[in-house]
Amino acid sequence: MAATETPQTPTPSWIHPSAASFYASDALRKTAQRVKTRRGVLNVALDRAWRGRGRGRGRGHLLWLEFGVWKGDDIAHIASWLREKHRRSGGGGRRGDGDGDGDDDDGAPVVHGFDSFEGLPAEWRDRFPAGAFDLCGAPPTLDGANIELHKGWFEDTVRAFLDDDDARRRRRRRRRDEKIKWRREKSLRNGVHIANGVVWEAVSTRTANDDDDTTTAAAAAAFVHADADLHASTATFLTALCERGLVVPGTVIVFDEYVNYDGWERGEFLAWEECRERFGRVLSHTGSHTTALAW
16 A cells, blocks of 8 residues: 555445445534444434424424334323423423424324334335234334324325314314404403414414415424335335425434445435425434434
8 A cells, every 4th residue: 555545444344335326425524423223323313303392383283103103102202201301391482393283281292103003015125024023903002192093094194184183273263263363352342452472463464365275384204214215115115294284394313224224325325315306405414323314
């Protein structure tokens, strides 16, 4: 070796040869926190999402989502983490998802989990054929009031859930505005001026279009745990979220099988790259552990 040559650092044995350049990239090395365990990635991502709840201005309704539940170990951990964080924060002030709709009785955010519980719909890779992770369609029994499971294939459940969530928020918003309007009219009848800029703004900025797409703009995904493994499954829910503008600055996405196995470039990685190109989403790496990655 010539004296001017720089010795090459050997690639760690845990890195798949096809992923060496990914782990050596500046984008990952400069922004991602190296985490020792898979559960550690979840915790780092949850903390980032919790601290970033207020970044989406005007987006008071925040969603906490998991795609790929299986036996429920991860969603149970996420729900427990959120309950504890909410308890430590005093359970007051800003509620779990911002408007109280979708929180449990104590105000902790509800985690929505999506899974068919019938296993993979198609072969993923060696040793993971179609039907792997099959629970015979029976969702696991989980503790925690802030867990809500949605059984079925993503193409049947995700958009239906988002439609229903929009409808619930429309109804809640109408009830709120009717109450504000009633209070305003009552105060005017009594000759009382309500010196509350928030109340006045909420009344005065309503338009005829507020029952359309403007309600969607008031929501955002705070946290997404993407553990669907397959490209098609991952693309289904990512596209649904991006089409509705739910992936915003402050959204944290944890991909469980993003990189570092044979064929990773055709799985969750590809689904996210396609969404980034189509919808113009730019996120930075938050943490990584072997196959898992948080954005």
